[in-house]
Amino acid sequence: MELVNRRQFLKTGSAAAAALPFAADVLASQSAFTRPSSKMIAIQIGAVSFADEGIEQCLDILQERGAVNALMPAVYSNSRGTAGRHKPYPGHGKNVEDTSIKGGNYATVHPSFYKGVSIDPLATQATDHPGFDVLRDLIPHTRKRDMKVIGLFQNSFDEKLPGAEKMLSYDFNGQRTDALCFNNPYHRQFLTGLVDDFVNSYDIDGLIYVNETQGAFTDMIGGRFRGRERGLPGSRTCFCQYCIDKGKSQGIRVERLKGAFQEAEKFVAAGRSHQRPVDGFYVSFWRLLLRNPELLQWEHLYHESYREVYRLMYDHVKAANKNCQFGLHIWTNTSMNPIYRAEQDFAELSRCADFLKLALYNNCGGPRMASYIQSIGETVYGDLPREQVAQFHYRVLNYPNEAPYPGVSEAGLSADYVGREIKRALDGRGPNGARILAGIDVDIPLSDLDIVEGAQMAKAARTTRQRVREATAEALRAGADGIVISRKYSEMKLDNLSGIGDAVRAVS
Numbered sequence: 180m181e182l183v184n185r186r187q188f189l190k191t192g193s194a195a196a197a198a199l200p201f202a203a204d205v206l207a208s209q210s211a212f213t214r215p216s217s218k219m220i221a222i223q224i225g226a227v228s229f230a231d232e233g234i235e236q237c238l239d240i241l242q243e244r245g246a247v248n249a250l251m252p253a254v255y256s257n258s259r260g261t262a263g264r265h266k267p268y269p270g271h272g273k274n275v276e277d278t279s280i281k282g283g284n285y286a287t288v289h290p291s292f293y294k295g296v297s298i299d300p301l302a303t304q305a306t307d308h309p310g311f312d313v314l315r316d317l318i319p320h321t322r323k324r325d326m327k328v329i330g331l332f333q334n335s336f337d338e339k340l341p342g343a344e345k346m347l348s349y350d351f352n353g354q355r356t357d358a359l360c361f362n363n364p365y366h367r368q369f370l371t372g373l374v375d376d377f378v379n380s381y382d383i384d385g386l387i388y389v390n391e392t393q394g395a396f397t398d399m400i401g402g403r404f405r406g407r408e409r410g411l412p413g414s415r416t417c418f419c420q421y422c423i424d425k426g427k428s429q430g431i432r433v434e435r436l437k438g439a440f441q442e443a444e445k446f447v448a449a450g451r452s453h454q455r456p457v458d459g460f461y462v463s464f465w466r467l468l469l470r471n472p473e474l475l476q477w478e479h480l481y482h483e484s485y486r487e488v489y490r491l492m493y494d495h496v497k498a499a500n501k502n503c504q505f506g507l508h509i510w511t512n513t514s515m516n517p518i519y520r521a522e523q524d525f526a527e528l529s530r531c532a533d534f535l536k537l538a539l540y541n542n543c544g545g546p547r548m549a550s551y552i553q554s555i556g557e558t559v560y561g562d563l564p565r566e567q568v569a570q571f572h573y574r575v576l577n578y579p580n581e582a583p584y585p586g587v588s589e590a591g592l593s594a595d596y597v598g599r600e601i602k603r604a605l606d607g608r609g610p611n612g613a614r615i616l617a618g619i620d621v622d623i624p625l626s627d628l629d630i631v632e633g634a635q636m637a638k639a640a641r642t643t644r645q646r647v648r649e650a651t652a653e654a655l656r657a658g659a660d661g662i663v664i665s666r667k668y669s670e671m672k673l674d675n676l677s678g679i680g681d682a683v684r685a686v687s
């Protein structure tokens with residue numbers, strides 16, 4: 180509803196029209212996407228790599244091997260996945276696991292931007308690289324080389340900080356969790372404070388926000404890859420008072436939520452212990468939905484709420500600098516879970532962002548796809564053999580050329596999958612839609628949790644220079660507006676990074 184109203188406003192409000200993606204003055208500033216390659220070739224990189232290897236040395240390598248013309252440094256992250264370094268070591272940087280990473284803000288916190296927050300903003304200052312500000316110290320080097328800087332910030336927080344408890348989610352049993360709630364006003368204030376700080380304090384070309392979460396219901400039924408959380412359906416979020424009040428105001432019968440999720444929990448527990456319900460899993464799943472419509476209402480509310488926050492951040496970016504680009508990382512679960520895909524409508528997301536980076540990770544995507552199939556194959560599709568569950572998904576997701584289950588764990592997903600997803604996004608983004616960037620997997624590590632029964636970690640799909648070259652070339656040929664080399668430089672083998680440069684130079 181709110182997005183529709185905003186769209187109306189954008190159609191009629193001349194002041195806001197300037198904030199529309201692809202407004203003429205914005206287009207004129209979008210040279211990151213047109214030079215020196217005709218596409219934006221970005222890479223995600225943590226401050227740790229500049230500290231380990233030196234800024235100039237890093238930039239030399241990135242330009243030479245990856246044809247990189249834009250950097251996405253992790254400016255706010257509490258995750259080693261985007262900001263740290265770990266095994267397996269790729270042969271550059273320090274071979275030391277940074278298990279003590281503090282995380283937080285790798286630029287300099289300017290407290291005046293953070294109004295109405297529950298924590299001391301200065302406590303979010305990352306202290307892993309004292310004296311190093313990843314924006315202040317990087318930007319002079321990138322300007323000389325005509326490279327763009329798009330700061331990456333992530334849905335993460337140090338839940339031990341005093342005051343953090345006021346921002347956190349609650350499960351349906353009333354227990355506080357370590358996840359952040361998108362309806363929480365302190366969390367929203369913190370995010371807009373971050374955005375204001377980055378855009379006002381630094382001469383950056385853009386920001387990209389990373390959020391890899393879904394609602395309580397799809398998470399509970401195992402609609403995701405990796406199994407760590409699967410044993411804990413009752414811990415899914417969010418049921419805090421802010422969410423309850425919002426749901427109530429929209430006419431959701433919130434008093435029925437707890438009972439509905441308890442029924443869902445029983446359904447999942449039966450599936451995980453291979454106890455077939457009398458009418459089978461699929462029929463029981465539908466009975467659960469029909470009798471408890473609040474399950475899907477609550478799921479949709481979750482997705483609407485984070486899209487509101489996306490739009491809020493977009494508006495803050497444009498208010499500070501209308502030429503600054505705001506983008507979103509689209510979680511790789513979009514490649515697997517049809518329900519999650521249904522919530523990632525590219526035309527709708529285009530009203531919250533100038534660009535969308537789709538995580539099309541075709542190497543780790545093989546084991547992850549197998550892991551997702553195994554998970555959903557124990558709940559909704561518990562009556563079907565796993566291979567049939569996989570074929571059903573390949574059909575509905577439009578992947579005609581992928582390996583059967585569990586062999587997809589070893590084969591990985593194909594370059595064809597990458598091209599198809601780019602084409603789908605370009606067709607689905609709508610008129611004046613966001614630009615579409617392909618997130619390309621270079622050495623994203625696997626976890627034991629990605630390896631399903633019948634597959635082996637030793638044989639799991641891995642990055643090779645050829646696979647990087649093929650995926651990148653397919654994305655560019657399909658018409659991607661650019662690529663984002665993912666997840667971060669500190670885990671990439673340099674020869675595999677060269678696969679990006681191979682493809683960019685061949686296709687451009």
Ligand SMILES: [Zn+2]
Nearest residue numbers: 360417419422
């Ligand atoms: Zn909440």
